Amino acid sequence: FAPTQAATCLVAGVLTIAMGLATNYPFALACGMGLNAVVAFQLVAGLKLPWQAAMGVVLLEGIAITVLVLTGFREAMMDAIPLALKRAIGAGIGLFILFIGLHSAGIVKPGPPGVPVTLGDLTTSPVAVAVFGLLLTLWLQARGISGGLLIGILASTALAIVVNRVTGGAAFPAPGQAVLPASLVALPDFSTLGAGLDLSVFARLGFIIAAVTIFSIMLSDFFDTMGTVIGIAGEAGWLGADGTLPRLNRVLLVDSLAAVAGGAAGASSATTYVESAAGVAAGARTGLASVVTGGCFLLALFFAPLAGVVPPAATAPALIVVGYLMTRIVRDIPFHDLDEGFPALLTLAMMPFTYSITNGIGAGLVAYCFIKLVRGRGSEVRPMMYGTALAFIVYFAAPWLAGR
Template identity: 40%
Template sequence: MDNVKDNSFFERRFKLKENNTDVKTEILAGLTTFMTMAYILIVNPNMLTQTGMDWGGVFTATAISAIIATLMMAFYANYPFVLAPGMGLNAFFTYSVVLGMSKSWRFALTAVFIEGIIFIILSFFKVREAIFNAIPINLKKAVSVGIGLFIALIGFINAGIVIADEGTVIALGTITDVGPLLTLIGLIIMGVLLAKNVKGALLIGILVTTVIGIPMGVTPLPTGLIQVPPSLAKVAFQFEWSEIFTFDMFVVVFTFLFVDVFDTVGTLVGVSSKAGMLDEKGKLPRASQALMADAIGTTAGACLGTSTVTTYVESASGVADGGRTGLTALAAAGMFFLALFVSPIFSIIPGEATAPALILVGLFMMSPIKEIDLQDYTEAIPAFLTIVMMPFAYSIAEGIVFGMVSYVILKLITGKSKDISIVMWVLAILFIFRSILPLIQG
């Protein structure tokens, strides 16, 4: 009887039948997404502590900010997207702002807080939604494909199959080493499960690969089971207001704004395109709600003591496993909550076990390439640049920049300026300004 009530609640809240899904599929999808991005609970504190921040405080801030933002996405937007402090944004926080500009981590947190407030205002007035809707349909499909390649590259790097190389920038690693070998084993396991249409194939594959990694020496044994979450006292509400009206603060806030806007928009475009959530005009219903969840997550994260919160591209793994509603996000948020208390368990899942899932998600996200107009070169070239520059520049945002700017230039020169919306004109000008800003600063 209780189960019937639960299902009834989930149906009313998340409209499961309308989205052609069910409770089991959604929860498994949420677990899958969490597993593919759980690394952020370890990576984010490790990175931000290089600025002098407290590891335990950042760990707790990372988990709680992810919970807040993801619950907003679940109940306010009803989408299967999961949020957490973003990779790339935390690197800018650490290496560019604190170590590069010799600013304090409190200065950087203040910039993130200001960015979050601006995002809330932009989201309230639907400016970010206008940006989302302004992206031409062919570029939206290209974003999905580009993110797929980007995610696959992350998977190969996490596995050690692809490595940095001085001569060629990247090169093939030693695939007979235990790490790459474990990933290849996981890839085969997941491939077989997918071929047999097993529900939760990616999650099952991650768990099985993690277990196989124990005798191989890749997966460590847990040092414990349960621990009290570390205190936030040393990092929460640690703002520094003395430099808020300086040019340095303007540059830092602008950069955070730029990267987060287009990382989030790019992720929403790509994943929702793959999931078939876009309407006939290429728009995402409730886009403003999804973007507001991101904005509130960033503001809350800054208050708690972590870098910018953003929508994760790894959400594509849950979508690939059938996730279609906010119940997927709710399940992932629940896992972040549990992780606060059982971090020793979650921390043993190696990157080599989640890498196969990321690689296969790259495959899943390739399908929209079939729908891109490759005959019209004013459409095809921007789409191509969007696709290839995401992995080559190691940035979703930069891929979008190359695609949008080339789109405006090609349409203008070839006499098709009527295809360029006002928002696209504005964005292209802002992108060019952002490129020359370092020259002005210098």
């Protein structure tokens, strides 16, 4: 755990500071949990790759994305998406964040066979802490008090520590959660640095399976970032009338280099992550916020024992409130128009229901192109959109192709 945490903080700190300085936007970067799950379950558990070779896959997909940025393809792809779908992507990410918050709070949980999700046990201590934090955060937001999200997290963590001590550790049994550590400071362990230079994936899996694997992860990384940037920029009011974002290419270049750095450091792909929305919701509007956030990541290198103190129930209220703030843009989506309304709804639904930003974007883009074609309006779609729709069809078929 300690080496991975050190590598994550180092990559996140350096690249988040770079994002602030290069773009003047308050986007923060860290290892994306969705891609972490792909690496753990698809590459290591499914394809039996050593973790070092899995990091090599992340390194290769990061290089591929960087090439796409340098050629201008990635920016052109983002600009080609119609405004209604961009708004749906932003609102879908809001629903996704809200769902993550509800799950982290224990308010929803996996259901019995045949029921995907169900109401959690509302009598548990984590739920009580989360509800307390949510009510406090909403009160602070309603009163217009600055820093409401952070205050809610800190107050909820303090309550969790007290409850955990009173119950003898039974309330939050996970190691380190809601428990003050014996030592606050520890030297970082950088033993994973360079692990991602293992490029043996082609020798281990064969060219076709390796290529399909790298492509699927690249596409996921590509569109996770795209959705996050569009969603947060839309909420902050940075998008132009045509839905474009100034200095977008700089954002994408830093993000792409973060994927390379994350893979090489053995920390998995670093990406512009959706929690950046919390900073924007709290008032962040310039790159100074990213510089400060990156500095905090670097300071965290020496405070590893504190990392596990904050339980998910304490951060859940902030996610729920930020999810609400991002979802408000749904009011501007023309749902009465089948061409744009149905793809937008599909995007909104697929993100939380499949636990993936990329799946939501892919489903919406494919549906958009299909409906335009069958209604005889195919000329209204930019050629790059068709190419992206085909790429997503390959992405969705990747498990079948890999099995071949």
